[in-house]
Amino acid sequence: MARVVVDVMLKPEILDPQGQAVANALPRLGVTGVTSVRIGRRVEIEFDTAAGDEAVAERAREIADKLLANPVIEEYAIRVESPYSEVST
Amino acid sequence: MARVVVDVMLKPEILDPQGQAVANALPRLGVTGVTSVRIGRRVEIEFDTAAGDEAVAERAREIADKLLANPVIEEYAIRVESPYSEVST
Secondary structure, three states: OEEEEEEEEEOOOOOOHHHHHHHHHOHHHOOOOEEEEEEEEEEEEEEOOOOOHHHHHHHHHHHHHHHHOOOOOEEEEEEEEOOOEEEOO | OEEEEEEEEEOOOOOOHHHHHHHHHOHHHOOOOEEEEEEEEEEEEEEOOOOOHHHHHHHHHHHHHHHHOOOOOEEEEEEEEOOOEEEOO
16 A cells, blocks of 8 residues: 655746736735745545555656646656655656 | 645545546556545745744645635645645644
8 A cells, every 4th residue: 555646736937827816816815925826736646556665656657647747838746655755757 | 935835635535536537547548556546736835934934834824724725625734845844734
């Protein structure tokens, strides 16, 4: 049993209208000092496997490439949870 | 300058059709062994402040309550990055 978290965010150079809308709403709500808001997706994938972190991360990367991220405008980071370790792309 | 990450996920008891669609597509793509996929939002907020982690997390919590999460069906976790620390809700 392993859980992998895939964080999919728009590339920094791509405009994020959804995040911009939140950022623009904040002063009206009395919140100041926010310079940027960016909104992406967090995907939690659970595997029923005894495979190691590297193997699980590799399968998560395959899923992200095929289904979760659009490589033209998005980038993603993969993180295997429990036991904690970090594999970035 | 501080960056806060707000992870907004559907509550575990709420059905996630988007994640279910990804989970159902995986066997057709040749990926097996996935028991669950859940998809939520990752929000990165940048503050131009010298305030401490606790103060920044408090403001992020205010933003999440007002704008980012629907407390009826969603839960969120707040994390202050750089220097690393964890504040959960």
